[in-house]
């Protein structure tokens with residue numbers, strides 16, 4: 074996809090972080106912008122900024138982990154703008170904690186948004202794009218956490234590996250169909266966004282009991298503190314949108330942003346192929 078002017082971009086998780094940055098870049102490129110997010114207040118503020126850039130904006134307050142709400146997003150998009158040309162499939166949350174300690178609701182929430190929501194968007198929007206037969210692009214937002222593993226956040230890793238896998242598999246299929254739809258999977262390291270504050274965007278049906286002993290535990294507090302530290306000390310968010318658009322224009326599938334993690338990704342594969350065991354020594358340093 075090389076032409077953006079007057080084409081339609083659908084962005085999930087558009088009220089903050091990567092989604093908001095990409096929405097502003099879409100406006101710079103004179104696209105029509107559909108901004109979807111669960112956080113109505115932040116969505117209002119973010120969409121106001123994008124509207125002031127002089128483009129048409131449709132805002133949809135919705136939860137990506139509910140299939141009917143994704144279908145409604147597509148319906149509203151087509152009714153308003155008639156086409157969908159770019160999907161930035163981005164809404165996501167982060168949780169940490171061991172498999173044996175973390176309450177199931179946390180798993181359900183993380184999987185619901187990061188896996189099911191991601192799949193729902195592809196399931197709903199890719200057929201619309203195929204039918205259009207015009208150049209289209211889907212960017213699924215995974216993470217470097219979908220290419221390597223670390224201790225303490227199995228749910229997040231699970232969802233990001235799933236995103237990489239579903240994007241790779243769908244992309245092979247689209248290639249075999251000579252389809253008009255191209256795909257990329259975005260795998261950044263830590264970037265300064267609002268991700269560590271995602272708890273306030275937990276949908277009602279995944280609500281937890283704050284008095285549950287887990288949420289009073291040292292390991293839970295340590296997980297929260299770590300998430301806040303790595304996000305707030307990540308790279309600044311400026312310029313990420315530009316690099317995403319360059320990848321779309323050049324039909325680059327894997328979008329990696331932090332070269333310092335490449336040796337770790339390589340080591341994981343090398344360890345596997347050499348029949349060795351992964352070692353936690355890497356994280357003791």
Ligand SMILES: NC(=O)c1ccc[n+]([C@@H]2O[C@H](COP(=O)([O-])OP(=O)(O)OC[C@H]3O[C@@H](n4cnc5c(N)ncnc54)[C@H](O)[C@@H]3O)[C@@H](O)[C@H]2O)c1
Nearest residue numbers: 086089090091111112136137164165216263264266267268
């Ligand atoms: N920030 C990082 O360091 C980093 C690194 C790698 C990957 N990512 C991924 O980037 C994506 C975007 O995160 P971000 O860092 O911009 O965080 P962010 O919190 O700044 O933005 C995420 C947006 O998604 C929205 N959202 C959350 N749950 C939703 C739901 N159920 N339905 C609709 N919208 C929902 C939030 O309201 C928020 O506006 C996520 O998938 C995240 O896993 C982030």
